[in-house]
Amino acid sequence: MVKIPRWGTYLPETKEKTSGKLIEDASLSSEVVISLCQHIGAPCNPLVEKGDRVLVGQKIGDTEAFCSAPVHASVSGEVIAVEPRPHFTGGCLLSVVIAADGKQENVEFAGVSGKLTPQKVRCAVREAGLVGLGGAAFPTHVKLCPPEGKSIDSVIINGCECEPFITCDHRNMLEKADLLLDGLRIIMATVEAEKGYIGIEMNKLDVIRKVEELVAGEENIKVVRLDTKYPHGAEKQLIKAVLEREVPSGGLPMDVGALVHNAGTTIAISEAVREGKPLTERVLTVTGPGVKNPKNLRVKIGTPIGHLIEGCGGFEGEPGKVIMGGPMTGFAQFSLDVPVVKGTSGVVLFPRDQVEITPHGPCFRCGRCIRACPVFLVPNFIGLYVERDMIDKAEVYSVMDCIECGLCAYVCPARRPLVQYMKYAKGKIMARRKKTS
Numbered sequence: 001m002v003k004i005p006r007w008g009t010y011l012p013e014t015k016e017k018t019s020g021k022l023i024e025d026a027s028l029s030s031e032v033v034i035s036l037c038q039h040i041g042a043p044c045n046p047l048v049e050k051g052d053r054v055l056v057g058q059k060i061g062d063t064e065a066f067c068s069a070p071v072h073a074s075v076s077g078e079v080i081a082v083e084p085r086p087h088f089t090g091g092c093l094l095s096v097v098i099a100a101d102g103k104q105e106n107v108e109f110a111g112v113s114g115k116l117t118p119q120k121v122r123c124a125v126r127e128a129g130l131v132g133l134g135g136a137a138f139p140t141h142v143k144l145c146p147p148e149g150k151s152i153d154s155v156i157i158n159g160c161e162c163e164p165f166i167t168c169d170h171r172n173m174l175e176k177a178d179l180l181l182d183g184l185r186i187i188m189a190t191v192e193a194e195k196g197y198i199g200i201e202m203n204k205l206d207v208i209r210k211v212e213e214l215v216a217g218e219e220n221i222k223v224v225r226l227d228t229k230y231p232h233g234a235e236k237q238l239i240k241a242v243l244e245r246e247v248p249s250g251g252l253p254m255d256v257g258a259l260v261h262n263a264g265t266t267i268a269i270s271e272a273v274r275e276g277k278p279l280t281e282r283v284l285t286v287t288g289p290g291v292k293n294p295k296n297l298r299v300k301i302g303t304p305i306g307h308l309i310e311g312c313g314g315f316e317g318e319p320g321k322v323i324m325g326g327p328m329t330g331f332a333q334f335s336l337d338v339p340v341v342k343g344t345s346g347v348v349l350f351p352r353d354q355v356e357i358t359p360h361g362p363c364f365r366c367g368r369c370i371r372a373c374p375v376f377l378v379p380n381f382i383g384l385y386v387e388r389d390m391i392d393k394a395e396v397y398s399v400m401d402c403i404e405c406g407l408c409a410y411v412c413p414a415r416r417p418l419v420q421y422m423k424y425a426k427g428k429i430m431a432r433r434k435k436t437s
């Protein structure tokens with residue numbers, strides 16, 4: 001029986017297979033596929049063509065749109081195609097395919113020179129192609145530019161990593177705690193926030209102790225120990241837990257003076273500003289009962305997930321499901337050729353005998369989904385409306401506030417695909433809004 005508190009749930013953590021393992025460098029794959037759309041916002045236009053030689057860190061895609069982030073080559077080698085390739089969300093998107101030459105020659109990187117100013121930081125972060133590494137992939141430089149009239153007093157670093165199985169932030173924070181704090185200080189100075197918080201769940205006591213030791217004596221930075229509860233890492237829930245402020249329906253964290261950045265992103269901000277390092281690699285976790293040797297890996301962006309699974313000893317048992325991201329919010333994959341993108345926090349594998357395929361039944365109004373929903377929606381009613389294609393009604397019931405945490409579907413004894421209903425309704429409403437704007 002799943003224990004359900006008022007909003008959220010205590011999930012089985014299942015992190016023990018990788019939480020104690022050091023980050024390893026994944027081997028280079030012979031080919032990387034770098035999607036030109038790895039973020040929320042405008043996709044990039046290619047800056048290279050078939051036959052070009054590229055170096056690690058060379059910009060290969062960009063756009064003039066403000067809400068976007070450039071993409072860079074993660075290996076040195078030859079561009080062998082600029083064409084649509086499989087993307088983790090399904091379908092194919094325009095991508096630059098590079099055949100690696102194994103030399104890993106890189107362009108010269110240089111950190112920001114002279115005194116750091118907000119403008120220099122935003123520029124370095126944009127040029128490095130940084131996006132939220134927790135999965136949302138929102139361009140980081142945009143978050144560092146609060147619009148006029150909005151002031152931010154508190155920056156919160158999201159070190160919750162509340163998804164089961166995934167441990168990449170855990171290891172990254174432990175192994176690069178100094179960069180985590182440097183990144184936080186850079187963000188605070190850039191948005192002129194007085195206070196900095198690092199929210200970490202209690203299942204990462206080693207990180208908590210290390211970071212607390214590093215910030216001892218600093219008045220304006222505090223580590224906040226959080227209950228290990230899903231989805232504490234969701235932005236609005238984290239703000240509520242740390243600052244006791246409620247982001248209004250349809251609002252943004254900056255409406256309550258807060259700014260949230262993922263731990264991995266914060267480390268990448270430090271590296272981009274101090275060293276000029278573009279985002280060509282990231283740390284992720286390959287894990288689950290369906291893989292032989294689970295690991296935390298530093299991986300080149302664009303590496304096919306099949307290559308990573310091979311590097312972890314291959315499948316354990318007959319493959320059943322391969323999920324990119326965590327099991328609650330991730331996407332089941334249709335091909336092992338799908339490449340890692342900037343927002344990929346993990347690849348979770350399940351063998352066939354652990355994948356439940358049962359048809360869903362009718363709602364019998366047990367109310368479990370309502371009790372679990374962290375944003376206090378009524379998923380059962382919204383689901384019934386969506387099933388009947390009554391999207392207007394779903395909108396009235398605030399479906400746009402759904403954070404797609406997947407909890408309603410997880411707790412539903414009738415196995416109703418509630419989160420899929422929410423995503424479907426949100427997609428329809430967004431498309432309609434776009435059409436009429």
Ligand code: SF4
Pocket residue numbers: 372373374375376377379401402403404405406407408409418419422
């Ligand atoms: S997926 Fe949406 S509706 Fe379901 S519990 Fe999460 S926030 Fe609530």
Ligand code: SF4
Pocket residue numbers: 362363364365366367368369370379380383411412413414415416
């Ligand atoms: S958990 Fe499932 S069965 Fe229970 S009220 Fe929600 S949709 Fe209905």
